Amino acid sequence: MRADPHGIEPLLDVHRRDGKRQQRDDKCVLFYRVFVVILLLSILGLLVADVLHRYTTDEGSSSQCANQPVYSNPVVPSLKQKLPEACGHLSAIPPLSDDSYELKQVQVIIRHGDRVQWQPKKCWSSSTSVWNCSISMTSTPSFNRTTTTMDAFRLFRHKFEYGVEPILGDCYVGQLTLRGYEQQIQNGMNLRKAYINSGFLGSSFNSSDVYIRSDDEPRTLQSVEAVINGMYPPSTLKGKEVEVIDINTRDMNVEIMDSNPTLCPIVDKYEAALKNSSEVTARVQKVVMPLLRQLDSLLKRNLTSDDLDALADCMTVYTCHGQPLPAGVTTDIFQRVLHEVTWFITHLYSYPSVENGTKANIGFLIKSLFDRLEGKVEGKDHTKFIIYSGHDTTLLPLLVSFQLDINDIAWPPYASLMAIELYRSKQRGNYAVRVVYNGQTLQLPFCNGKGDSTSMLCEWEVFKEHLQNLIPDKEFCDGHLEMNPVLQEF
Incomplete structure (x- = not known):
């Protein structure tokens, strides 16, 4: 088939x-x-x-992986966020109410902006915060110190390696944050409005009119750079040409913008005497020890009164960056710690008297301020604007030196700004001084009505006498520092 x-x-x-x-x-x-x-x-x-x-x-x-950092707090608080007073104070400088006076000189003293902690270790054992510093310092290749402009063909960025610093992250101890830099930009803009837009200073930077001074810390240097950038936005230079602006600094052993026992050894003697005084002893027993016992139980540490300063700083930094404080540490406890630190420091700066405490701790800066003012009055100093970039411990003794009630003095917030203005009467030709601190004109007790009460101007002769009494001589600082270059200025 x-x-x-x-x-x-x-x-x-x-x-x-x-x-x-x-x-x-x-x-x-x-x-x-x-x-x-x-x-x-x-x-x-x-x-x-x-x-x-x-x-x-x-x-x-x-x-830790050095090349792949993981940040637990990448968000930097903006200037628009509502934060505690200690986190920053940015205020415009009020205009003088009396137009019969002409501004002749301004000396500005600032505290650096927002930063990370200065303690080179964990603030407390329970902390897991990792700090992200998104700004860094740069430098150009070295060049002649007399150069005023140069071609910026290359910049060197200072970059801190991840995971090797004492605090977790890529920040070095006490480093300025992006928010701190922005605070100082705003300070510069406020100064521009007060002193450039008014016609007192020219619209372009002029080294004959402006003198810049900072201590040699990165955060103070960066802060004053930001202020100047806020005052004088980048100009239109040709091609790669950039402007070179001097920031005057000193080695720490001859620095005058903070207490310096090397310059004035009596500082250490005053501190030791204050700690042994009956007032401080009573304060420690009645107020400080109960606070320390409470903190001991919360932090699982054996604390002493010497630890309060570092704790206050850590609590401020964590609060300002939205990081959690240890369990049980309330806002009230934080404020008590900060208050006790402020109490002791203000008493130190006024011990054994406001006059002697100021001489010991900040007297050389007082002399620098005084010399500039007197030089302008006498027609010897033609500089119109001087800025000092320092710390809270620069501004705090200055506030004490003006005889303000130390019980009313708060710790200077980040980016605090004091302006000492020298005016000349257009009609009479006499000089007067106004002091503005964080947007408020200070009423100086030592003037005692010897000035214009409406504008709160202080007669120059009265202000001058007060400052002269706060300047130390060689004998005051223990008399054995004749070879010190700072004392050679006397």
């Missing part, structure tokens, strides 16, 4: 082809499933590795 061409054989051929196709399809499905399983396992492995990395990073393990 002849086979039917449309019978079973064609069906078998189709079945064979379908079977081979099915085998190929089964192999594809198997390969796909294996690929998906491998992919899922890889993703799971990456997730586990990330968790382990975060855990070891937060614990400060030496296994």
Whole structure:
């Protein structure tokens, strides 16, 4: 019998082809499933590795990955956020209400802007905060110090390695933050409005009119740079040419913008005497010790009164950056710690009297301020604007020196600004001084009505006499520093 061409054989051929196709399809499905399983396992492995990395990073393990930092607080508080007073104070300088006076000179003293902690270790054992400093200092190749403009063909950025600093993250101790830099830009804009827009200073930077002074700390240098940039926005120089502006500094052993026992050893003697005084002893027993016992139980540490300064700083930094304080440490406890630190420091600056305390701690800066004022009155100093970039411990003793009630003096917030303005009467030709601090004109007790009570101007002769009584001589600072270059100025 002849086979039917449309019978079973064609069906078998189709079945064979379908079977081979099915085998190929089964192999594809198997390969796909294996690929998906491998992919899922890889993703799971990456997730586990990330968790382990975060855990070891937060614990400060030496296994931190140096090139892949993980930040627990990447958001920097903006200037528009409502933060506690200590986190920054930016205020416009009020215009003088009396237009019969002409401004002749301004001396500005600022505190640096917002920063990270200055303590070179964890603030408390429970802290897992990792600090992200998104700004850094740069420098150009070295050049002649007399150069006023140069071609900026290259910049060197100072970058701190991740995971090797005492505090977690990429910030060095006490580093200025982006918010701190922005605060000082705003300070500069406020100064521009007060002194440039008014016509007192020219619209372009002029080194004959402006003198810049800072201590040699990165955060104070960066702060004054920001102020100048806020006052004088970048100009239109040609090509790669950039403007070179001098910031005058000193070595720390001859720095006058803070207490300096090297310059005036009596500082240490006054501090030791104050700590042993009946007033401080009673304060420690009645107020400080109960606070320390409460903190001991919360922080699991054996604290002494000497630890309060570092604790106040840590609590301020964490509060200003939205980082949690240790469990049980309330806002009230934080304020009590800050109050006790302020109490002791203001008493130190006024011990054994405001006159002697000021001489010991900030007397050389007082002399620098006085010399500039007197030089302008006598026509010897033609500088119109002088700015000093320092710290809270620069402004606090100045506030004490003006005989303000030390019980009313608060710790200077970040970016605090004091302006000492020298005016000359257009009609009479006499000089007067106004002091503005964080947007408020200070009423100086030692003037005692010897000036314009409406504009709160103080007669120059009265202000002059007060400052002269706060300037130390060689004998006051223990008399054995005749070779010190600072004392050679006398």
